[in-house]
Amino acid sequence: MRSKPILTVLHRLAILAYVVFALFPLFWLLKVSVTPNDLLYSEGVRMWPSRTTFEHYSFVIAHSAFPTFFKNSLIVAGSTAVTVTILASLAGYALSRFNFRAKYWIVALMLITQMFPLVMLVAPIFKMLSPLGLTNSLPGLVLVYTAFNVPFATFLMQSFFDGIPKDLEEAAMIDGATQFVAFRQIILPLTLPGIAATLGFVFTAAWSELLFALMLISGNDASTFPVGLLTFVSKFSVDFGQMMAAGVLALIPACLFFLLIQRYLVQGLTAGAVKG
Amino acid sequence: MASIDIQTVRKSFGAFPVLHGVDLTIQDGEFIVLVGPSGCGKSTLLRMIAGLEDVTSGDIQIDGKRVNDLAPKDRDIAMVFQSYALYPHMSVADNMSYSLRLRRSAKEKIASAVGGAAVKLGLEPLLERRPKALSGGQRQRVAMGRAIVRQPKAFLFDEPLSNLDARLREQMRAEIKKLHGDLRATSIYVTHDQIEAMTLADRIVAMHGGIVQQVGSPLELYDRPANLFVAGFIGSPGMNFFEGRYLVSGDHADMRLPSGTTLPIRKRDGLESGSAATLGIRPEHVILADTGALEAAVDLIEPTGFGIIMHVTVHGIPMKIFTQDRRMLTPGPAVRVDLPQNRLHLFNGEGKRVD
Amino acid sequence: MTLAAHSHAAKPLRKRIADASEPYLYSAPALILIIGVMLVPLVLGISYAFRDIQLLNPFSGGFIGLDHFRALGQDEAFFRALRNTLWWTGASVFLQFLFGLILALLLDKPFAGRGLVQALVFLPWAVPSFLAGLNWAWLFNPVIGPLPHWLYALGLLDAPNNILSDPQLAMWGPIAANVWWGIPFFAITLLAALQAIPRDLYEAASIDGAGPVQRFLSITLPFLAPTIAITILLRTVWISNFADLIVVMTNGGPADRTQIVASYIFTQAFKRLDFGYASAIALVLLVLLLVYSLLIVLLRQTLLNKG
Ligand SMILES: Nc1ncnc2c1ncn2[C@@H]1O[C@H](COP(=O)(O)OP(=O)(O)O)[C@@H](O)[C@H]1O
Numbered sequence: 061m062r063s064k065p066i067l068t069v070l071h072r073l074a075i076l077a078y079v080v081f082a083l084f085p086l087f088w089l090l091k092v093s094v095t096p097n098d099l100l101y102s103e104g105v106r107m108w109p110s111r112t113t114f115e116h117y118s119f120v121i122a123h124s125a126f127p128t129f130f131k132n133s134l135i136v137a138g139s140t141a142v143t144v145t146i147l148a149s150l151a152g153y154a155l156s157r158f159n160f161r162a163k164y165w166i167v168a169l170m171l172i173t174q175m176f177p178l179v180m181l182v183a184p185i186f187k188m189l190s191p192l193g194l195t196n197s198l199p200g201l202v203l204v205y206t207a208f209n210v211p212f213a214t215f216l217m218q219s220f221f222d223g224i225p226k227d228l229e230e231a232a233m234i235d236g237a238t239q240f241v242a243f244r245q246i247i248l249p250l251t252l253p254g255i256a257a258t259l260g261f262v263f264t265a266a267w268s269e270l271l272f273a274l275m276l277i278s279g280n281d282a283s284t285f286p287v288g289l290l291t292f293v294s295k296f297s298v299d300f301g302q303m304m305a306a307g308v309l310a311l312i313p314a315c316l317f318f319l320l321i322q323r324y325l326v327q328g329l330t331a332g333a334v335k336g
Numbered sequence: 337m338a339s340i341d342i343q344t345v346r347k348s349f350g351a352f353p354v355l356h357g358v359d360l361t362i363q364d365g366e367f368i369v370l371v372g373p374s375g376c377g378k379s380t381l382l383r384m385i386a387g388l389e390d391v392t393s394g395d396i397q398i399d400g401k402r403v404n405d406l407a408p409k410d411r412d413i414a415m416v417f418q419s420y421a422l423y424p425h426m427s428v429a430d431n432m433s434y435s436l437r438l439r440r441s442a443k444e445k446i447a448s449a450v451g452g453a454a455v456k457l458g459l460e461p462l463l464e465r466r467p468k469a470l471s472g473g474q475r476q477r478v479a480m481g482r483a484i485v486r487q488p489k490a491f492l493f494d495e496p497l498s499n500l501d502a503r504l505r506e507q508m509r510a511e512i513k514k515l516h517g518d519l520r521a522t523s524i525y526v527t528h529d530q531i532e533a534m535t536l537a538d539r540i541v542a543m544h545g546g547i548v549q550q551v552g553s554p555l556e557l558y559d560r561p562a563n564l565f566v567a568g569f570i571g572s573p574g575m576n577f578f579e580g581r582y583l584v585s586g587d588h589a590d591m592r593l594p595s596g597t598t599l600p601i602r603k604r605d606g607l608e609s610g611s612a613a614t615l616g617i618r619p620e621h622v623i624l625a626d627t628g629a630l631e632a633a634v635d636l637i638e639p640t641g642f643g644i645i646m647h648v649t650v651h652g653i654p655m656k657i658f659t660q661d662r663r664m665l666t667p668g669p670a671v672r673v674d675l676p677q678n679r680l681h682l683f684n685g686e687g688k689r690v691d
Numbered sequence: 692m693t694l695a696a697h698s699h700a701a702k703p704l705r706k707r708i709a710d711a712s713e714p715y716l717y718s719a720p721a722l723i724l725i726i727g728v729m730l731v732p733l734v735l736g737i738s739y740a741f742r743d744i745q746l747l748n749p750f751s752g753g754f755i756g757l758d759h760f761r762a763l764g765q766d767e768a769f770f771r772a773l774r775n776t777l778w779w780t781g782a783s784v785f786l787q788f789l790f791g792l793i794l795a796l797l798l799d800k801p802f803a804g805r806g807l808v809q810a811l812v813f814l815p816w817a818v819p820s821f822l823a824g825l826n827w828a829w830l831f832n833p834v835i836g837p838l839p840h841w842l843y844a845l846g847l848l849d850a851p852n853n854i855l856s857d858p859q860l861a862m863w864g865p866i867a868a869n870v871w872w873g874i875p876f877f878a879i880t881l882l883a884a885l886q887a888i889p890r891d892l893y894e895a896a897s898i899d900g901a902g903p904v905q906r907f908l909s910i911t912l913p914f915l916a917p918t919i920a921i922t923i924l925l926r927t928v929w930i931s932n933f934a935d936l937i938v939v940m941t942n943g944g945p946a947d948r949t950q951i952v953a954s955y956i957f958t959q960a961f962k963r964l965d966f967g968y969a970s971a972i973a974l975v976l977l978v979l980l981l982v983y984s985l986l987i988v989l990l991r992q993t994l995l996n997k998g
């Protein structure tokens with residue numbers, strides 16, 4: 061199927077439009093973060109300020125609690141991603157490979173967890189966690205984020221497992237492996253793209269979460285960066301330059317992670333879909 | 337090496353019965369082929385022997401020991417899958433040694449076992465490759481290699497050649513036979529291809545609808561098929577059948593066809609005169625002769641090179657004839673044929689063979 | 692031959708238990724966590740809907756039966772929020788789906804630099820939602836953002852004003868941000884489904900003389916249909932619960948014009964600290980979404996049975 065040159069040009073133009081649309085808001089974020097305070101409003105609508113500065117960045121890094129927020133976020137998002145991926149691999153494998161009585165109840169339970177506003181859980185979770193000393197602590201946050209992300213991650217991992225032929229485990233079991241050894245040594249290595257995709261998906265979700273971080277944490281020591289970003293609003297009477305600088309810095313790990321895994325996300329989902 | 341004993345084994349998936357009581361005793365070192373149309377339960381039976389499916393009822397014994405409740409890994413059997421099921425992330429050598437590594441065999445022992453198998457199968461130059469970089473035939477060999485390094489009690493094969501092209505299939509068939517000659521390992525081989533069954537088996541188990549139809553040597557099944565199913569399934573082109581009535585007059589008998597024609601046949605003891613019966617004759621046993629008793633209208637000629645398959649109609653009944661007589665490439669509109677009595681098979685109303 | 696009694700002997704109890712428990716062992720950690728951190732709080736939260744729970748009122752906490760629901764029946768703001776939710780969800784899902792589908796189709800063709808383009812256009816998904824909200828609020832601000840000026844130049848606005856403070860147009864602000872943020876989700880899922888369509892189907896169709904439009908209608912769409920259905924269902928539910936962008940960009944204003952049920956719950960819970968009433972609203976929303984999902988699933992079943 062050769063396509064006409066005019067179609068090719070239209071195709072590339074459309075792609076370009078999408079890229080511009082996707083990147084322009086991010087570009088604006090960057091632009092504001094390098095605009096000196098005195099030009100912020102006077103050159104508010106210019107594409108690029110006449111002078112640029114890194115003072116917002118240096119302030120955020122040197123004089124704010126941002127490095128702490130950043131470290132906390134990294135710990136929380138990283139541990140959540142790893143824990144969720146382990147739990148979701150196990151549960152997704154059970155859903156993909158076993159027929160058992162409670163299967164449909166488990167699926168139903170996981171679907172229901174996707175159906176209500178999580179706001180509803182704030183007060184009950186706070187009430188349950190505070191006697192355990194898990195409020196105002198990073199482990200408490202990891203616990204909550206892990207639970208929130210496990211259902212979707214389980215479905216995701218299940219679709220990856222569904223794409224891997226059952227023959228492989230059976231061959232391994234005949235070769236002398238238990239089902240669990242076959243899962244670990246044969247199936248998991250083949251699901252690496254899926255694991256990468258799940259890790260990335262959960263990492264970005266945990267990295268961005270604001271509501272529970274806000275409600276369960278008070279004080280800078282255990283704040284994650286989204287909460288920290290909001291403190292810029294109150295503390296410095298909305299210093300947009302600094303806030304955007306912090307925002308750009310905070311975007312970096314999430315974006316890096318996402319750039320690395322998005323390929324696998326498509327691949328992995330395709331593999332799952334092939335089997336249908 | 338081991339014997340395998342299958343005793344009234346049944347299998348249902350939920351309420352859906354798939355195997356209706358299979359009995360089979362396999363001798364040590366024997367090559368058994370399970371053959372039958374697809375969906376008849378061959379794979380299910382094989383997978384139960386392997387431990388991949390639960391046994392609904394009945395017993396499976398390996399070497400006299402009941403294995404119903406043993407996990408596949410504890411049965412010491414090897415299996416070659418139709419898809420080969422090679423581990424994509426491991427090299428050929430690692431694929432072959434995986435079972436030994438799981439058993440924590442010594443390094444030297446693993447190396448010599450893998451080396452030995454590689455030599456036998458001509459895999460030495462491929463040992464470091466990933467399965468993705470192999471051709472279909474090479475993958476098939478690796479799958480075989482993975483099975484033989486372990487020297488298991490028995491080999492199970494589930495349609496191992498179905499994914500190969502015809503030429504390669506023929507070649508691998510011969511290799512499997514040679515390998516079995518060398519190793520003399522108890523083997524159970526599942527196929528829907530009756531040529532594979534005929535060429536490989538010490539004994540064939542013909543299955544249909546979850547029931548064993550006949551067990552015997554390939555020639556027994558060919559010469560004395562126990563029922564209509566086996567008669568039609570074994571042999572290619574398939575056996576010709578004529579339905580009609582079995583009539584005894586004195587010390588000889590006749591088959592009366594619906595058209596009214598009668599064919600003289602040998603008298604059988606186990607069948608009452610007047611009962612419905614089916615007469616069968618293989619296409620290669622039909623004799624073409626100008627003096628033949630029957631006239632056959634020629635419908636179609638299929639030359640295969642080796643011979644000719646003629647599609648004809650006898651008294652309104654379609655029939656096939658196999659001949660190597662090249663003159664038959666251009667026959668007239670009709671030929672005369674004979675159905676020699678000693679080549680005729682007779683089946684009663686239930687489809688069972690009557691001798 | 693062994694005795695029939697023996698051959699029918701049941702599996703040893705230990706093995707039966709081991710076999711039956713295996714899938715539960717795999718799923719137990721995830722299940723325990725979900726039950727402990729989501730289901731139990733959900734039940735507690737539902738119970739709040741029938742109690743008087745006000746954070747700053749030490750005398751609250753008593754059971755009040757259906758009082759919250761009666762109040763809800765009289766609550767104009769709630770019904771307005773319900774209508775706004777329909778509008779917000781419908782427009783967001785439709786636009787995300789439409790642009791996501793187009794993007795997936797564009798990316799399904801091989802071209803130089805596809806990997807990079809794919810990474811870039813999927814990037815918005817990695818942006819934290821509230822940061823996306825702040826950023827778009829900024830873009831819509833005529834003093835510091837270019838959008839009002841561009842819209843004015845295009846003749847779409849009478850004057851370069853902030854649409855977020857215009858009651859008629861405010862909802863389009865969060866919707867625009869949501870579409871920007873959500874296109875990648877649809878594009879990724881649809882692209883995966885597209886790449887799973889066997890290529891020879893298209894070749895066969897071309898040989899049969901089908902044009903691009905016919906190929907799209909007779910091959911692509913039917914193959915994508917199951918993915919489309921499930922993705923739209925999940926997204927609809929998710930977006931109706933998604934209040935971040937609205938809270939950050941407009942906080943429900945101006946004049947409650949952008950208040951959706953989810954943000955209304957947020958307001959009740961954290962501005963008025965009335966957790967009982969907030970839970971009652973959340974419960975109603977949950978029931979509505981469950982009914983919606985069931986309807987979709989039933990509809991799908993009927994269609995499948997017909998087809
Ligand atoms: N896991 C299963 N669940 C339900 N039915 C099955 C399962 N495996 C096989 N069957 C059914 O059992 C019958 C026999 O299958 P199989 O043993 O694979 O046949 P064969 O290998 O002879 O082609 C088929 O009708 C098939 O549909």
Ligand SMILES: [Mg+2]
Pocket residue numbers: 375378379380495
């Ligand atoms: Mg089979």
